[in-house]
Amino acid sequence: MDAIISQYIDAYYFRILILIGINIILALGLNLTTGVTGQLSMGHAGFMSLGAYTSAILTVHFAVPFFAALLAGALVAALFGFLLGLPTLRLEGDYLAMVTIGFAEIVRVFFLNFEPGGKAVGFSGIPQVTTFTLVWILVIIVIYLNYKLLNSRTGRAMYAIRENEIAAEASGVNTTQLKVLAFTLGAFLGGLGGGLFAHYMFFIEPGNFGFMKSIELLNMVVLGGMGSIPGTILGSIILTIAPEMLRIVQDYRLLFYGALLVILMIFRPNGLLGDVRFYDIKKRFSRKEVKSCQS
Template sequence: MEGFLLQFIDAYYLRILVIIGINIILALGLNLITGVTGQLSMGHAGFMSIGAYTAAILTLQFGLSFGIALLGGAVMAGLFGFLIGIPTLRLEGDYLAMVTIGFGEIIRVFFLNFELGGKATGLYGMTKYTTFTTVWILVIIIVLLNAKLLKSRHGRALYAIRENEIAAEAAGVNTTLMKVLAFTIGAFLAGLAGGLYAHYMGYIAPKDFAFMKSIEILNMVVLGGMGSIPGSILGAFILTIAPEMLRIVDEYRLLFYGALLVILMIFRPNGLLGNVRIYDLKKRFRKKEV
């Protein structure tokens, strides 16, 4: 697949496309927690690092195959998502944001002291299993499953929690279970993306998963539109490409990047595709046909 693609585009574009794919998985995971369920989580990079380190250690130290390591990393991250999900039952909004920031930092500091993870130097030497094909097949699968989930009874329950938690509970939604579910799936996806990232770069260090990474993922979700799958994809796409294409303005790159975010938020406060869902799009098309 790579060889075929390289006939049309160069390695530079191919790399950006793979990074976009990984970012889409991250954004879709956070979209489920923050966008759909409305729980502001600012520690998504923490889940990503758990997945990355677990998968990397599994292939490096235990010689497991890539698929199992990837799954192991995702499950480990999902487990932590479950554990973090439990205190979120008591916390809302700003308080939850603080807890998740704290969680992200704890994870980062843990890996700084983690002997098996190479401490501050990080881990190096993972075989680069991750390819364009694996990443994008996973992206497609995750988008389809995600769309199915959001369209289902459970998905509507998650939206209901965002809109009004008390009303949702009164209507019979098990808010506790649903919130934990959202956190677990979101963390699982972040762990998966982490495993892919570790085996794409071949090198990971705790500083790759610092607070700014969490903010970057949150930006993708907010910019694309909270709760929208096409939005998260678009957000991941734009925020990965923007810094690259802004290379032409050289030193002012980050200034333009910031300005771009401000402008978009002023004109599209709900995000580019705020509240656009895949089945809304389908409906609109059908109406036009009739």
């Protein structure tokens, strides 16, 4: 399948498409925790790192089949998401953000000193088995499951926690339980994305999963629109492509990248698709029809 597609697409664009897919999976995970449930996590790269190293070590050192390793990586990340979720329940906003930053830093420093992971030199020789087809099949599955979850009783309760925790409790929502669930599911997707990333790049180092990566993922969610699946997807696409497009301005690349974020947040403070709903679009069109009839 990949062979067929790569005949029609330039290798460079092919690579970007794969990275977009991986970033969508990662960002949708963070969207569950931060966008939907409103628990500010600034350490999503930590989960990505756990998934990447776990799966890579399993395939390289233990010859575990790729799919099993990928799942194991995601599960390890989910376990840490669960553990991180527990003590952080008493914290909110800025304080929670600090704990998650600390967590991601601990994970980074751990892998800097972890012998089987190649320490600071990085971990190379990971089989490059992540394919375009696999990534995008997983993207579709993850989007579908996200959509089903957010339109279920559990998903609505998660949004409710973000909107008003006291009112959510008064509606019978066990907010503790759902916050931990949001952290766990978000971390699972973080680990899944990490595993795909490791087996695509075939070389990883702790620096891949630093604070800037967490911020980049958070940007995708915020830029696209907190809690919105289409928004998060759009945010991931834009912020994966933007650094590439900005290669023309060379040294000023990061400057333009930052400016782009500032401008977008000024004009769309709720994110690109944060407050856009299918219903509103339909209503707008139907109003126009009425006007044209009267005139």
